[in-house]
Amino acid sequence: MILLQARDVSLRRGDRAVVSAASLTLAKGRVIGLIGPNGAGKSTFMRLLAGLEPPDCGDIRLLDRGMGQVPPALRARQLAFIAQDGGTPPPMPVRALVALGRLPHGQVNDHAARHPAVDHALGVTGLLNLHTRPASHLSGGERARMHLARALATDTPVILADEPIAALDPAHALSMMQLFRQQTGQGKGIVIVLHDLVLATRFCDELVLMDDGAVIRHGPAMQVLDDDIMRTVYGVTVRRVENAVLPWTLCR
DSSP: OEEEEEEEEEEEETTEEEEEEEEEEEETTOEEEEEOSTTSSHHHHHHHHTTSSOOSEEEEEETTEEGGGSOHHHHHHHEEEEOSOOOSOOSSBHHHHHHGGGGGGTOOHHHHHTOHHHHHHHHHTTOGGGTTSBGGGSOHHHHHHHHHHHHHHHTOSEEEEESTTTTOOHHHHHHHHHHHHHHHTTTOEEEEEOSOHHHHHHHOSEEEEEETTEEEEEESHHHHSOHHHIIIIIOEEEEEETTEEEEEEEOO
């Protein structure tokens, strides 16, 4: 089942093409890693996929409906977007902030905070012992897990996450990727912007490689990340260990 699909999506800002004829198809139970160097257009493409701004041309469909025809309230129940930089959260308890994920379902205040989905989200992200702490007092890694918990509390079939592990230490990054992988067992589809190619090759069913606003390759990791692409796009040589790609030396 196709959950989210973009076909030949483009967006210009002034005289610059930020995204150029980019396509992506997310199926139920799949994790797609959106990769590429800094400035490749990944975050902008994710905003287009999330319906946060319309493309200049192309088509985006969410659960087989044109994104422009999906009312915002319904879209919020079908798609959760985790932004790259959530900013400093307000000084409200972690549980209350995670419970905001129930707003699209019309649940607020104590009713939302006591919802089983909130307890589950706090539990799987390791935040139950912090649920009374002011969100503004969390570390960067804890905030990243809190934003994921809020998305999980909404319980949407589609999750889009823009660099969700950027602020995490290796153990928490690994646990987050395992958690994303587990969510697909419940039928969810997930797109994650990643720079860690080792975790991308381990946990993603498919990689979509962007450069200069365009999707230049997509498919299984070992097909996408061949030696030529790593040299021309990333400017590095690689070593391969048990099918993981490790950037090794600069070649520019």
